Amino acid sequence: QVxxxxxxxxxxxxxxxxxxxxxxxxxxxxxxGMGWFRQAPGKEREFVAAITWNGGSTYYEDxxxxxxxxxxxxxKNTVYLQMNSLKPEDTAVYLCAAARNRFxxxxxTPKDVGSWGQGTQVxxxx
Numbered sequence: 567q568v569x570x571x572x573x574x575x576x577x578x579x580x581x582x583x584x585x586x587x588x589x590x591x592x593x594x595x596x597x598x599g600m601g602w603f604r605q606a607p608g609k610e611r612e613f614v615a616a617i618t619w620n621g622g623s624t625y626y627e628d629x630x631x632x633x634x635x636x637x638x639x640x641x642k643n644t645v646y647l648q649m650n651s652l653k654p655e656d657t658a659v660y661l662c663a664a665a666r667n668r669f670x671x672x673x674x675t676p677k678d679v680g681s682w683g684q685g686t687q688v689x690x691x692x
Contacts, residue, residue, distance in 0.1 A: 568592045568681050570662045575686030578652055582690070586647040588662030588683055596620075596640035599665035599672040602647050603679070604658035604688075613674040614660070615647060625674075630656075652690045659685040 569591040578584055586602070601616030615626045615636040624636050635648040645662065665672045666680035673679055 568595055568598060568664045570664060570681055570683035572660065572662045572683045572686040575660060575688045577689045577691065580652060580654055580690055580692050582652050583648070583650045584652065584688060586649070586660055586662075586686060586688075588645045588647075590643045590645070590662075590664070592643070594668060595643040597668040598680075599670055600638060600645040601636065601663050601672040602645075602660055603663055603676060604656075604660045605685075606658040609658075611661070611676045613676075616663075616672040616674070617645065618671055619665070619669055649688070652688075654690045654692045656688060657690050658688060660688050661685045 571589045574586040597619050599619050602614040603611050604614050605611040617624045617636045617638050621638050633651045638645040662683035663679045664681040
C-alpha cells in the first residue's frame, strides 16, 4: 500500500488550466500503476486518467482526452495531472489513486482501487 497526498486544486475560469500533484510515500511507488478519479456532488466517483507503473502507457476517460495529461516522476514519488481547457463540468473533488498490487495497471472502477488520497477540490467557473 502507498500513502497519497494531493495538492494543486483551486478555482479557475472556464478555459483555464490547473496542475494537480500527488505525492506518494513508500519505496515501491515506482512499481504501482497510478491515476486520478473525480467525484462531483451527487454523482458517483468516476475514472479520469491513469499511467502504468513504468510510465510507458496512459489512458483517459473520453471527455478529458486531448485536454488532460497524466505523467509521473518516479524519482520524486509524484504523479501529476495537467488539466487544460477546463470546463464547468470538470468541477469535482479529484482523488489520486494507486493500483491494488505492484506491477499492475490502475483499475478504472473505484471498487478495484488499492489506495486513495484525501482529494483536492477543483472548481471551474463559467
